[in-house]
Amino acid sequence: MVLAIDRRSHTTKFEHLIDTGVNSGPERAYLVAVDATSADSVWSVEDSLNELGALARTAGAEVVGTMRQRLTHPESATYLGKGRVQELVDIEKQLNCDLIIFDDELSPTQQRNLEKILNARVIDRTALILDIFAQHARSREGILQVELAQMEYRLPRLSGQDVEFTRQAGGSRGATGGVGGAIGVRGPGETKLEIDRRRIRSRISELKEDIEDVRKQRAIHRRQRAAQAMPVIAVVGYTNAGKSTLFNTLTEAGVLAENMLFATLDPVTRHIVLPNHQEILLTDTVGFIHKLPTKLIAAFRATLEEVVEADMLLEVVDISHENAIEQSETVTEILEELEAADKPRVTALNKIDLVDDPDDVDTSLYPNAVPVSALKNQGLDALLETIARVLAESMEEVDILIPYRKGDLVELFHRRGNILKEEHLEDGVHIVGRIHRTLRGYFLSYSIAE
Numbered sequence: 001m002v003l004a005i006d007r008r009s010h011t012t013k014f015e016h017l018i019d020t021g022v023n024s025g026p027e028r029a030y031l032v033a034v035d036a037t038s039a040d041s042v043w044s045v046e047d048s049l050n051e052l053g054a055l056a057r058t059a060g061a062e063v064v065g066t067m068r069q070r071l072t073h074p075e076s077a078t079y080l081g082k083g084r085v086q087e088l089v090d091i092e093k094q095l096n097c098d099l100i101i102f103d104d105e106l107s108p109t110q111q112r113n114l115e116k117i118l119n120a121r122v123i124d125r126t127a128l129i130l131d132i133f134a135q136h137a138r139s140r141e142g143i144l145q146v147e148l149a150q151m152e153y154r155l156p157r158l159s160g161q162d163v164e165f166t167r168q169a170g171g172s173r174g175a176t177g178g179v180g181g182a183i184g185v186r187g188p189g190e191t192k193l194e195i196d197r198r199r200i201r202s203r204i205s206e207l208k209e210d211i212e213d214v215r216k217q218r219a220i221h222r223r224q225r226a227a228q229a230m231p232v233i234a235v236v237g238y239t240n241a242g243k244s245t246l247f248n249t250l251t252e253a254g255v256l257a258e259n260m261l262f263a264t265l266d267p268v269t270r271h272i273v274l275p276n277h278q279e280i281l282l283t284d285t286v287g288f289i290h291k292l293p294t295k296l297i298a299a300f301r302a303t304l305e306e307v308v309e310a311d312m313l314l315e316v317v318d319i320s321h322e323n324a325i326e327q328s329e330t331v332t333e334i335l336e337e338l339e340a341a342d343k344p345r346v347t348a349l350n351k352i353d354l355v356d357d358p359d360d361v362d363t364s365l366y367p368n369a370v371p372v373s374a375l376k377n378q379g380l381d382a383l384l385e386t387i388a389r390v391l392a393e394s395m396e397e398v399d400i401l402i403p404y405r406k407g408d409l410v411e412l413f414h415r416r417g418n419i420l421k422e423e424h425l426e427d428g429v430h431i432v433g434r435i436h437r438t439l440r441g442y443f444l445s446y447s448i449a450e
C-alpha cells in the first residue's frame with residue numbers, strides 16, 4: 001500500500017490494497033480461515049468468514065469462494081497445513097483469483113512463505129481492516145492514526161520492494177522515495193531494504209509526535225468541556241451498527257453515514273438536551289470489530305481516550321444482525337481492554353425496523369436496552385429517557401442553600417440537575433436534588449450540614 005498525494009484536490013489519499021475495479025471489474029478474492037475455535041469461542045469460523053467477506057466487499061473486491069481448515073492453531077510456516085496450501089494453488093488457478101485473504105493476521109514469515117507459493121496477492125485480515133480504515137479516514141487525526149498503524153504493520157514485513165511515501169498529513173511536507181529522495185539518501189553500505197526500514201522508522205516517529213500533539217489538543221478540549229461540566233456520553237458499538245445514524249438523528253449533526261464498514265473514524269462531539277432538560281455531550285467514536293488489530297487500537301489511542309474519559313456509554317447494537325450478541329460481546333471485550341467496561345451503559349437495540357417480530361427481541365441480554373430505529377426515528381424518546389434515568393443513577397444527592405446573589409448557580413442546577421424539592425427561603429434558595437458528580441464541586445460549599 002502506497003501513500004500518495006491526490007494532486008487535483010491537494011488532499012491526502014491512500015492508494016488501496018484492493019483495486020475497486022472501476023475500469024476492469026472488481027478483484028476476485030478467495031477467503032481462507034483456520035478454524036481454531038473452542039467451546040468457549042464467541043465467534044464461529046463461519047461467522048468470522050462471513051464478516052471477512054463483508055470486509056472484502058466493502059474494500060471493493062468480489063468474493064469467489066472460501067476454505068477453512070480445522071487446526072488447534074495456525075501452522076507457523078504457512079498458516080494452513082501443507083496439503084491445503086497445495087489445494088489453494090489449484091483453486092487460485094481454477095477460479096482465476098487476484099487475492100487470497102486470510103482471516104487472521106499472518107506473521108511476516110507466513111506471509112513471505114505464502115507469497116512464494118501462491119500467485120495471487122496474499123492479504124490478511126489486519127491489512128484489509130487497515131485498508132478500509134484508510135479509505136474512510138477523513139480528518140488529519142484519523143489519517144495520522146491509520147498511517148501509523150499501517151507503517152507499524154509494514155515495518156517487519158518489508159522485503160526490499162519499493163516503498164514510496166510522498167506525503168505528510170496537512171500537506172506541509174513531502175518526500176519522494178528512491179535513491180536520492182529527501183528521506184531516502186543511501187548511507188554508506190546501506191541496502192535498499194535498510195533504507196526503506198530507516199525511512200519507515202523515521203516516519204513512525206514523526207507520526208507518533210504528531211499524534212502526541214493531537215492527544216494534548218484533545219486533553220485541552222476535554223478540560224474545556226469539563227469546565228462546562230456536562231456529562232459526556234460516548235457512542236460505542238460494532239462497525240456498521242448505526243452509530244453515526246443514531247448520533248445524527250439525536251443531534252442532527254450531519255456526520256457521514258454510509259452503508260459500509262468503518263464509515264466513522266473521527267470522534268465528533270455534540271450537545272443535546274434530554275427530556276428532563278438536562279444537557280449532555282454526545283460523542284461519536286470509531287467502530288469496533290472482532291480481531292481488531294492491536295496496532296490499530298494503539299494507534300487510535302487519542303480517539304479511544306474519549307471512550308475512556310466518558311461518564312457513560314451508549315452502545316449501539318444492530319439487533320437485526322444474526323451475530324448481534326457476538327458483536328456486542330466483542331464490544332465489551334474491547335471496552336474491557338480499554339478499562340471502560342464498568343461505566344454505566346445504555347444499549348440502543350438499533351434497526352428494529354428490520355426485525356420481523358420486535359416483541360421477540362430479548363432486551364434482558366443487554367444493559368438498559370431500548371429497541372430503536374435510528375433511521376425511522378422510532379423509540380428515540382424512550383432511549384433519551386433511559387439515558388436520563390441511568391445518568392440520574394450516577395448522580396449524587398445534595399441538600400443545599402444557595403444565596404440569592406448566586407443566581408447563576410441556581411440556574412445551573414436547573415439546567416443540569418434533577419430537582420426533588422425547591423423552596424425560596426429568607427437567605428437563599430433551598431434545593432434538594434441530584435447532580436452529576438462532575439458538577440458537585442460547585443455546590444459543596446452550600447451544603448446544609450446534617
Ligand SMILES: Nc1nc2c(ncn2[C@@H]2O[C@H](COP(=O)(O)OP(=O)(O)OP(=O)(O)O)[C@@H](O)[C@H]2O)c(=O)[nH]1
Pocket residue numbers: 237238239240241242243244245246256257258259260261262263264265286287288350351352353354372373374375376
Ligand atoms: N434499516 C435500518 N438501517 C439503519 C438504521 N440505522 C442505521 N442504518 C443503516 O446502517 C448502515 C450503517 O450505519 P452507520 O450509522 O454508518 O453505522 P456506524 O455504526 O456508524 O458504522 P461504522 O462507521 O462502520 O462504525 C447505513 O446504511 C445506515 O443507513 C436503522 O435503524 N434501520
